[in-house]
Amino acid sequence: MDQIKLNVGASPIWEQEGWYTLDHKLKENSGTNIAGDAAAISLADKACSTVFCSHMFEHIPHTKLETILLEFNRVLAPGGVLRILIPDLMRIARAYVEHGEEFFRHAREEDESIRTDLGFGGMFMNFIVSPGQDTALLNRGLDKFIAGYAHIYAYDFEMLQTLLERTGFGGIRQAGFCESAIQDYKEPLHVKGLPAKWEAMNQAFYKAHGLVHYYDNIAGRYVINFKVTGFDRDPYVSLIIEATKDRHIDASTYESLNKSPKNYNRYAYSLLKDPAFSRRLESMLGPGSAKIPGEMQ
Numbered sequence: 452m453d454q455i456k457l458n459v460g461a462s463p464i465w466e467q468e469g470w471y472t473l474d475h476k477l478k479e480n481s482g483t484n485i486a487g488d489a490a491a492i493s494l495a496d497k498a499c500s501t502v503f504c505s506h507m508f509e510h511i512p513h514t515k516l517e518t519i520l521l522e523f524n525r526v527l528a529p530g531g532v533l534r535i536l537i538p539d540l541m542r543i544a545r546a547y548v549e550h551g552e553e554f555f556r557h558a559r560e561e562d563e564s565i566r567t568d569l570g571f572g573g574m575f576m577n578f579i580v581s582p583g584q585d586t587a588l589l590n591r592g593l594d595k596f597i598a599g600y601a602h603i604y605a606y607d608f609e610m611l612q613t614l615l616e617r618t619g620f621g622g623i624r625q626a627g628f629c630e631s632a633i634q635d636y637k638e639p640l641h642v643k644g645l646p647a648k649w650e651a652m653n654q655a656f657y658k659a660h661g662l663v664h665y666y667d668n669i670a671g672r673y674v675i676n677f678k679v680t681g682f683d684r685d686p687y688v689s690l691i692i693e694a695t696k697d698r699h700i701d702a703s704t705y706e707s708l709n710k711s712p713k714n715y716n717r718y719a720y721s722l723l724k725d726p727a728f729s730r731r732l733e734s735m736l737g738p739g740s741a742k743i744p745g746e747m748q
Contacts, residue, residue, distance in 0.1 A: 454500035459489050460507035467680045490518045497528040505536040510585045513604040517707050520618035527696040538578045539690035540607040547575035557687040560651045579605045593731050621697035628686040640684040642677050
C-alpha cells in the first residue's frame, strides 16, 4: 500500500486528490476521511509520508501537544515530513508592542473574527484566547458552563522547535509561504473551482465570488456552499515550520514536559487531587476520567 498523505484538522470542507483527512468534526470514517482525535490516529505505525497541520495547535491544550506530536511521530515513516502552520506569537507580540496598525489591518483581512473593541490589546489577546466550540470551560463545581473556546495557547518558533526535537523530529526550519521541497505544499489554500492562488477568505471575498460562509446562530451550525483545497493560508500571521522524522519515540517511555519542575504544568491537574472534584468528574465522564495523564493510580 502506498504511504498516506494526511491533513490533520483539515475541516469537513477540505479535500485534495491523493490525501487523507482527519478531523474531530467528522461523524464517521468514509473513504479517505478519518474521524477522531489527533492524539489517537487510527493508522498503522509509519503509514504516512507526510502530515500537514494548519492552524490547529492553537486550539489544543498545551499540556496535550506533546501527545499529539508523539502520535505524528508514530504514524510518519522515517524521513517523513511534518508541516505546521500556527499564528506566529513573535510576530503578533511585536505588532502589539509597536502598535502595528498595518499588521493588524492585514490580520483582520485574513480573519474577520478578530475583536477590535478593546484596541491593540484585544486584538493581540484574540490570537491567544478566542471564543469557539473546541474547548468548554466549566466552573470547578462542574455545574456551570462558562464559555466555549477556540484558541487557548500560542507558540513561537523556539517553543515548537523544543517540542519537536523532544518528540523525534529533526531538520526543523521556518519555511516560507508555499515554499517546500514537496510539490503539494506549493499550492495555497483556495476555493475549489477558483484559481490556485491565496486570497483572504473574508465576507468581501465570498460576496465577490457568490459564495456563502457564515454561522447560523439559530440553527447552531455553519452554512457553507463550497469546498476548499490546497495548503498554506494566512501568510501575514502564520508561522510555517517543516520538520522530518529522524528517530522513533516510544510514547510509553517518553518523559513529558508536564512533569518538569521548570514549569507550572503540574498545577493544571491539581483539582484531580480533590476527592470531591474527582468523584463528580467520574460520575459525569466515567471511570478513569479523573486520572492524571501519565500517572498510574
